[in-house]
Amino acid sequence: MGNDDDAGGLRSVSRAVRALELIAEAGDMGVSELGRKLDVHKATASRLLATLADRGLVERDPFSERYRLGFGLIRLAGAAMTGLDLVRSARPILEELAERTRETVNIGVPSGDGVVYIDQVTGSRAIVSVNWVGQRTPLHCTSNGKVLLAHMDDRELDDYLSMPLARMTPRSIVDPTQLRAQLDEVRRRGWAQTLEELEEGLNAVAAPVRQSDGRVTAALSVSGPAFRMRPVDLPRIALLATESALAVSRRMGYVERRFATG
Amino acid sequence: MGNDDDAGGLRSVSRAVRALELIAEAGDMGVSELGRKLDVHKATASRLLATLADRGLVERDPFSERYRLGFGLIRLAGAAMTGLDLVRSARPILEELAERTRETVNIGVPSGDGVVYIDQVTGSRAIVSVNWVGQRTPLHCTSNGKVLLAHMDDRELDDYLSMPLARMTPRSIVDPTQLRAQLDEVRRRGWAQTLEELEEGLNAVAAPVRQSDGRVTAALSVSGPAFRMRPVDLPRIALLATESALAVSRRMGYVERRFATG
DNA sequence: GACGCGCGTTGCGGATCGCGGAACATCGCA
DNA sequence: TGCGATGTTCCGCGATCCGCAACGCGCGTC
Secondary structure (H helix, E strand, O other), X not given: OOOOOOOOOOHHHHHHHHHHHHHHHHOOEOHHHXXXXXXXXXXXXXXXXXXXXXXXXXXXXXXXXXXXXXHHHHHXXXXXXXXXXXXXXXXXXXXXXXXXXXXXXXXXXXXXXXXXXXXXXXXXXXXXXXXXXXXXXXXXXXXXXXXXXXXXOHHHHHHHHXXXXXXXXXXXXXXXXXHHHHHHHHHHHOOEEEEOOOOOOEXXXXXXXXXXXXXXXXXXXEXXXXXXXXXOOHHHXXXXXXXXXXXXXXXXXXXXXXXXXX | OOOOOOOOOOHHHHHHHHHHHHHHHHOOEOHHHHHHHHOOOHHHHHHHHHHHHHOOOEEEOOOOOOEEEOHHHHHHHHHHHHHOHHHHHHHHHHHHHHHHHOOEEEEEEEEOOEEEEEEEEOOOOOOOOOOOOOOEEEOOOOHHHHXXXXXXXXXXXXXXXXXXXXOOOOOOOOOHHHHHHHHHHHHHHOOEEEEOOOOOOEEEEXXXXXXXXXXXXXXXXXXXXXXXXXXXXXXXXXXXXXXHHHHHHHHOOOOOOOOOOO
């Protein structure tokens, strides 16, 4: 899913990034295997991996001799996160929200045709804490994703809906018309919800985070098990999420307008 | 610090990674500036950044027009972390340790001439939770680092100690002889401590995590404010940390030997 | 043990791709 | 308006990196 082919740009660099993505998807990779997937000679793949390993972006398992993503990436990502003022500004607010709701709080941004979680705070009631940071999930079956879709340009939204929507669970919304109706509601009331649409037993609500120019560039969600986050509970939780999202937006320099619509 | 020059390998790829590291250090960067630091023509830097941006590893601030690290890196790092069995295995144990000590727990691995934290669980008493994941800190003034140094090959250790040790606080150990004595103690009693050597007011203890072959490849630490983690408290906390580290080691396939020394 | 098959790593020569220079557009500033 | 700095695009040439092939290695089979 999301094989964005080979875009333009410097060839080896492009190829290197592609290699990293492939390894990320597969978990690990051998030289010849990478060569086949990149459609290059295995000698080329070998040299590429050697370079990446030299720089610490990949490393080889001592036993299987296969390549995996390396710690260098984690270091770079750490710098990326601290460099992103969004994470910096949002952190304390996410923590407060996690404390108030006692559930897991995530903040995500659009990336490709999905949403990537860039930070997470685990609530005290979370039984098993899955770390979603860095994960990419589909837009149409996550609450964060619905928020982002709801505030997307019409053209982009049309593009997205022109592709078939993946069914992750029986309750995933895969009908574009139905999804559009939901997105209208999201815009109207200011928050989105998902009811076991990504994973069975997992509900969530999300609210938009705005940049200083008012554009929605991120979304903030509270998610938890369906038995604790029943549909009847969601409006209350969503209110807290909306407040927090607004607080983050303010930190990003957003000031509310007094226009009724935006 | 740690400008590892231009190592071998494919040129543009090497250069691209170098560029990412430079941007990580500086926070953000312009085209010409990068060109100067990489010692290439600005046209080259422009193309390089365009390619990286195309692939999502960097992105440009809409206003300042300067480049920053992008979300693509976070996505890759997320995959790297879930791919690393160390993080997977350690997570629940870190959480248990954080709950028992109510302080912040980190796990780190050596990278270059420092230690990189690859995962962290924030304890409930942590006042302000700094996210260290992805950060690189010097070996000689962190408890994790001391553990790693203590179990390093003699040659590597000599190399490290041949360079001057940075003084981060007044209490940093910068005398190689004194540090060696501490490392002996770390090996003997099985855990390391730092007393406000990295940051004033911050104490920590750490214990070694071993791979299946017995080599120490990571370290696990508990850190907190000096007034809660007084020197007299450290042995008790270190005992917990050592137990947890051993539990992680076992999950990695390590079985204790009955030899007195190793 | 010989053989075939797959993996990964090195030389090597030659085509390709990317580098550097230059020109151009833009912006801020005096 | 001129100046300096930044960033992008075009073009020709040459270093670089690719594909080939050969080699070493491990594994299973005949």
